[in-house]
Amino acid sequence: MFRHSLLVAAAILGVATVHATDIDTYKQSIEQWHAGRLERLTAADGWLSLIGLEWLKRGANRVGSAADNDIVLTAGPAHLGVVTLDADGKIQIALNKDSHATIDGKTIQEAVLIDDVHAAADATPTKVVFGTASFYVIDRDGRKGLRVKDSEAPSRKHFVGIESFPIDPSWRIEATWVPAQPGETLEMGSVIGTIDKSPVPGKLEFTRDGKHFELLPIIEEPGDTQYFIVFADRTSGKETYGAARFLYIDPPKNGKVVLDFNKAYNPPCAFTGFATCPLAPPENRLDLRVTAGEKKYAGEH
Structure with a gap:
C-alpha cells in the first residue's frame, strides 16, 4: 500500500514537473522572441x-x-x-x-x-x-x-526599453480558422490619412472568458509565409498604445491557428512620429482586455 502511494505520488509529481517544464520552456521562447524584437528595433537602421x-x-x-x-x-x-x-x-x-x-x-x-x-x-x-x-x-x-x-x-x-505584461500561457490561444471568400479584402486607415485595401485569407474565431471573438488577418505581400494582424482592445490608449498593436500568425493547420497575444507588439508609431503605421480597423477592435504583449512605451515620442 505504501509503495503504491509512492508510485501514485511520483506519477503526480512527474506530471506536475513536466507541466512546469513546458511552461518554463514556453516562457523562455517568448523571452527569446522579445530579445530578437528589441535587437531589430534598436539596430542602427531600425x-x-x-x-x-x-x-x-x-x-x-x-x-x-x-x-x-x-x-x-x-x-x-x-x-x-x-x-x-x-x-x-x-x-x-x-x-x-x-x-x-x-x-x-x-x-x-x-x-x-x-x-x-x-x-x-x-x-x-x-x-x-x-x-x-x-x-x-x-x-x-x-x-x-x-x-x-x-x-x-x-x-x-535615449531608448528606455519596453515594458510588457507578464508572460501568460493562457493568452496562447488555439483559434478556429474560417477561410475567406475569394477576393475578400480589409480596409485599414493609417496615421497619415491613407486607406489601404489588403487581401484577407480567412477569419480567426476564438473564445475568452466565455465570450466569442473574431479577428481578420491580412496578406501583406504575395508569397508571405505569415499573416499580419492589426488589432486594438480595451487596454488600447490606457495600458497599451492607443492606435493598435501588431501580431503575426502562421497559416492554419487542420483548421486551427495559434494566436499568441504574448507576441503582440507596438507599431513603429509608438516610438516615433515619422512612421506611417496602419490603424486597427473596426473589425479588429476587441471588446476585451488583452493583458499580454507589449505595453505603452514610456519614453519620449
Missing part, C-alpha cells in the same frame, strides 16, 4: 533611428540641413543636393560635389531613386547615405516622401 519623413513636392526639392533648403534635415551637410519629382512619378537625385554622400554605396553624383513600392521583390529602395544618416523614398498612395534615418537619432540613443 525604427528608432527615424529622424524625418519629408514629403516631396512636384519638381525640384533642395535637400540639406541649412535653413534655405526646401527640405531641411536635422543631420547631414548644409546642402546635400536636389531631389526632383517628375510629373510621371520618376524621382532623380543630383548630389552636391562636396556632399560626401553615396548612392547605394557608390560615389556617384546622379541617379534615379527607386522607392519602396517599386523596388524589385528581392531588392531594397535606393539608399542615399551621408555620414551617420541616410534616406530612401517611400510611396504612400502615390505620395512620395523621404524616410530619413540616423544611427545617432535621439530616439535610439
Whole structure:
C-alpha cells in the first residue's frame, strides 16, 4: 500500500514537473522572441533611428540641413543636393560635389531613386547615405516622401526599453480558422490619412472568458509565409498604445491557428512620429482586455 502511494505520488509529481517544464520552456521562447524584437528595433537602421519623413513636392526639392533648403534635415551637410519629382512619378537625385554622400554605396553624383513600392521583390529602395544618416523614398498612395534615418537619432540613443505584461500561457490561444471568400479584402486607415485595401485569407474565431471573438488577418505581400494582424482592445490608449498593436500568425493547420497575444507588439508609431503605421480597423477592435504583449512605451515620442 505504501509503495503504491509512492508510485501514485511520483506519477503526480512527474506530471506536475513536466507541466512546469513546458511552461518554463514556453516562457523562455517568448523571452527569446522579445530579445530578437528589441535587437531589430534598436539596430542602427531600425525604427528608432527615424529622424524625418519629408514629403516631396512636384519638381525640384533642395535637400540639406541649412535653413534655405526646401527640405531641411536635422543631420547631414548644409546642402546635400536636389531631389526632383517628375510629373510621371520618376524621382532623380543630383548630389552636391562636396556632399560626401553615396548612392547605394557608390560615389556617384546622379541617379534615379527607386522607392519602396517599386523596388524589385528581392531588392531594397535606393539608399542615399551621408555620414551617420541616410534616406530612401517611400510611396504612400502615390505620395512620395523621404524616410530619413540616423544611427545617432535621439530616439535610439535615449531608448528606455519596453515594458510588457507578464508572460501568460493562457493568452496562447488555439483559434478556429474560417477561410475567406475569394477576393475578400480589409480596409485599414493609417496615421497619415491613407486607406489601404489588403487581401484577407480567412477569419480567426476564438473564445475568452466565455465570450466569442473574431479577428481578420491580412496578406501583406504575395508569397508571405505569415499573416499580419492589426488589432486594438480595451487596454488600447490606457495600458497599451492607443492606435493598435501588431501580431503575426502562421497559416492554419487542420483548421486551427495559434494566436499568441504574448507576441503582440507596438507599431513603429509608438516610438516615433515619422512612421506611417496602419490603424486597427473596426473589425479588429476587441471588446476585451488583452493583458499580454507589449505595453505603452514610456519614453519620449
